[in-house]
Amino acid sequence: MTAELAVLLPGVVLVLVAVLVAAAVGVAQVRCADAARAGARAAAVGHSEAQVVDQAQHVAGPDATVSVQQAGGWVQVRVETDVPLGPLGGLLDVSAELSAAVEPGVP
Numbered sequence: 001m002t003a004e005l006a007v008l009l010p011g012v013v014l015v016l017v018a019v020l021v022a023a024a025v026g027v028a029q030v031r032c033a034d035a036a037r038a039g040a041r042a043a044a045v046g047h048s049e050a051q052v053v054d055q056a057q058h059v060a061g062p063d064a065t066v067s068v069q070q071a072g073g074w075v076q077v078r079v080e081t082d083v084p085l086g087p088l089g090g091l092l093d094v095s096a097e098l099s100a101a102v103e104p105g106v107p
Contacts, residue, residue, distance in 0.1 A: 017086065017087055017088065020086070021083075021085055021086055021088060024083055024086075025083050025092055025094060028081055028083045028094045029094050029096065031059065031060050031061065031064075031081075032060055032064070032079045032080070032081060032094055032095055032096035033079075033096040033098070034059050034060075035056040035057070035058075035059035035060035035064065035066070035077075035079040035096070036056065036077045036078065036079045036096040036097055036098035037098050038055050038056060038059050039052045039053070039055055039056030039059075039066060039068065039077035039079065039098075040075055040076070040077040040098040040099065040100035041100060042055045042056075043068060043070070043075040043077060043100065043102075044075055044100040044101060044102050044103050045103050046102075046103065049068050052066070052068050052077065053066045053068065056077060056079055060079050060081060061081065063081055063082070064079050064080065064081040065079070065080045065081070066078070066079050070102070073101060073102050074099050074100070074101055074102065075099065075100055075102055076097065076098070076099045077097070077098055077099075077100075078095060078096070078097040079095060079096050079097075080093060080094070080095040081093075081094055081095075082094070
């Protein structure tokens with residue numbers, strides 16, 4: 001039984017690490033999507049670009065990069081962040097983008 005465990009254990013550890021990294025990427029993706037939604041809504045109701053960026057970064061985290069573009073009655077917010085891959089090494093870029101129509105009466 002010891003030899004089988006010695007052969008199987010590295011595979012189990014590798015699968016566990018892969019599952020944990022996938023979960024971290026999934027959480028980061030949801031946070032980016034929520035942050036883009038919150039930022040687009042704030043921009044659509046007339047908040048300044050600095051307020052939009054602050055609100056989106058509050059949701060996504062301080063390491064996130066937020067960009068805001070406004071054109072033709074629409075606002076687009078893009079949120080990006082990097083997720084460390086732990087023992088696998090490197091970073092994975094995660095992003096989300098959302099557009100919203102500017103509310104009537106908002107300059």
